Amino acid sequence: MGKRLDLTLRIWRQKNTNSSGEFVTYDLENVDVNASFLEMLDVLNEKLTLSGDEPVAFEHDCREGICGSCGAMVNGKAHGGEDKTTLCQLHMRHFKSGDVIVIEPFRAKALPVVKDLVVDRSALDRIIESGGYISVKTGSAPEANQILVKKDLADRAMDAASCIGCSACVAACPNASAMLFTSAKVVHLGSLPQGSTEAASRVINMVDEMKTNGFGNCSNEYLCEAACPKGIKVSNIAKMNQWYKQAMTNQPLSE
Amino acid sequence: MIKQYIQSQIGKKQLVAITGLALILFVMFHLSANLLLFLGPDYFNFFPELIHSTGIGLRVIESGLAAVFFLHIGLTVALVRQNRKARGQQYKSVDYSNRSIATRLMPYTGMILLLFLAIHINDFVLQDHSGVKSIVGGESLGLYGLVYNAFANPFRVGLYVLGVFSLGFHLSHGIQSVVQTLGYSHPKYTPIIKHMSRGLGVLVAVLFASIPFYFSYMNIVGCCYVS
Ligand code: SF4
Numbered sequence: 001m002g003k004r005l006d007l008t009l010r011i012w013r014q015k016n017t018n019s020s021g022e023f024v025t026y027d028l029e030n031v032d033v034n035a036s037f038l039e040m041l042d043v044l045n046e047k048l049t050l051s052g053d054e055p056v057a058f059e060h061d062c063r064e065g066i067c068g069s070c071g072a073m074v075n076g077k078a079h080g081g082e083d084k085t086t087l088c089q090l091h092m093r094h095f096k097s098g099d100v101i102v103i104e105p106f107r108a109k110a111l112p113v114v115k116d117l118v119v120d121r122s123a124l125d126r127i128i129e130s131g132g133y134i135s136v137k138t139g140s141a142p143e144a145n146q147i148l149v150k151k152d153l154a155d156r157a158m159d160a161a162s163c164i165g166c167s168a169c170v171a172a173c174p175n176a177s178a179m180l181f182t183s184a185k186v187v188h189l190g191s192l193p194q195g196s197t198e199a200a201s202r203v204i205n206m207v208d209e210m211k212t213n214g215f216g217n218c219s220n221e222y223l224c225e226a227a228c229p230k231g232i233k234v235s236n237i238a239k240m241n242q243w244y245k246q247a248m249t250n251q252p253l254s255e
Numbered sequence: 256m257i258k259q260y261i262q263s264q265i266g267k268k269q270l271v272a273i274t275g276l277a278l279i280l281f282v283m284f285h286l287s288a289n290l291l292l293f294l295g296p297d298y299f300n301f302f303p304e305l306i307h308s309t310g311i312g313l314r315v316i317e318s319g320l321a322a323v324f325f326l327h328i329g330l331t332v333a334l335v336r337q338n339r340k341a342r343g344q345q346y347k348s349v350d351y352s353n354r355s356i357a358t359r360l361m362p363y364t365g366m367i368l369l370l371f372l373a374i375h376i377n378d379f380v381l382q383d384h385s386g387v388k389s390i391v392g393g394e395s396l397g398l399y400g401l402v403y404n405a406f407a408n409p410f411r412v413g414l415y416v417l418g419v420f421s422l423g424f425h426l427s428h429g430i431q432s433v434v435q436t437l438g439y440s441h442p443k444y445t446p447i448i449k450h451m452s453r454g455l456g457v458l459v460a461v462l463f464a465s466i467p468f469y470f471s472y473m474n475i476v477g478c479c480y481v482s
């Protein structure tokens with residue numbers, strides 16, 4: 001049994017997309033420091049349920065930092081601001097007894113609040129649908145050395161592929177831009193032989209789709225990189241910028 | 256294709272970056288010419304007189320600069336307006352403490368620059384370079400004389416220092432931003448470019464600011480170039 005915390009939570013409560021929400025304050029005592037942030041919310045929800053109140057809606061699935069379901073602004077920082085940490089992997093040991101914790105949903109016009117802390121992220125799915133795939137079936141896993149991939153490109157693709165689509169980058173960006181998310185997919189697929197054939201049309205279509213969904217423009221603030229739980233680098237955005245320019249001028253895309 | 260490029264989020268930014276780069280080069284050229292002020296009227300007046308003597312050439316340069324300038328601003332305004340709309344409902348609790356000041360102030364330093372530029376053009380470009388305002392010690396010293404007399408006024412000195420520091424701030428974000436937006440990134444050089452961008456911003460501001468200070472000093476002790 002670890003230390004216990006007494007906390008004051010200010011949580012955004014909103015019935016549905018069309019209602020206007022507000023912060024509601026809850027006192028939560030006796031929280032285990034070893035609990036994760038979501039477990040702490042579970043405890044609160046149990047209390048709320050027992051007293052006949054509506055529990056706080058929040059999204060979660062894996063609770064091990066790999067699925068991208070969870071996420072909220074905690075004290076003004078996406079996922080709570082710990083380095084490379086999703087909300088489910090944020091632990092209560094980072095807080096002190098007596099702390100006031102403000103929990104607000106990720107906000108962007110393209111990601112409307114569904115209820116409380118749950119936002120609708122289908123705009124990110126639409127970006128993927130516009131080009132974040134390869135059109136040909138590549139079959140089951142081939143012999144590893146059949147198609148040779150340069151080590152640095154393989155590394156770059158692998159790093160970019162680790163995006164879990166949590167949308168913290170959009171939430172942290174002062175312009176609610178989806179450039180980091182989109183560039184991760186563009187660079188992931190475009191760096192590999194199977195994905196590079198469609199790289200030019202992919203970058204054009206996916207960049208277009210960001211705008212159609214009402215995401216903002218990148219102003220090189222790099223707050224997305226700081227907020228990303230998977231350490232996706234803004235160098236992916238630079239690559240996407242370069243490829244976009246080359247694709248629009250019918251030049252071959254550079255490596 | 257061109258239309259799609261201009262309307263796209265990346266295309267617009269890249270045009271802002273390219274026009275910004277052109278303006279940075281102009282600023283560097285302007286700064287080097289300004290530093291000749293320290294050598295006295297004979298050296299400094301050489302450039303303005305040369306440019307003016309080209310007549311039509313001057314008009315071409317001026318219109319080109321103005322076009323680049325307004326393109327830079329117009330596209331930026333379009334981008335910023337989209338950005339303001341993209342959040343929807345504003346955060347009540349957002350913590351931007353790790354946002355760089357230069358970046359945060361970008362639209363504001365830009366606006367101060369616009370105002371400053373209007374004053375600056377009125378002060379030096381639109382004035383008669385051999386008129387009364389250029390007379391120092393009974394003799395017209397050309398554009399040098401205009402500068403000399405302008406900075407007798409401490410209020411104007413303050414205004415120019417504010418103007419050039421806004422410029423420095425603007426550039427310290429702008430230079431590294433150009434590189435990123437045009438799509439260049441390197442694990443080793445990108446951090447160096449970021450430092451250089453900041454350093455260059457400060458350097459440009461300090462060098463430009465040294466001029467009003469120098470002339471207000473000269474105004475106090477009296478001009479040494481009147482023979
Ligand atoms: S880039 Fe990072 S912050 Fe953005 S969606 Fe992917 S994992 Fe989340």
Ligand code: FES
Pocket residue numbers: 059060061062063064065066067068069070071086087088089
């Ligand atoms: S619940 Fe899956 S990443 Fe947090």
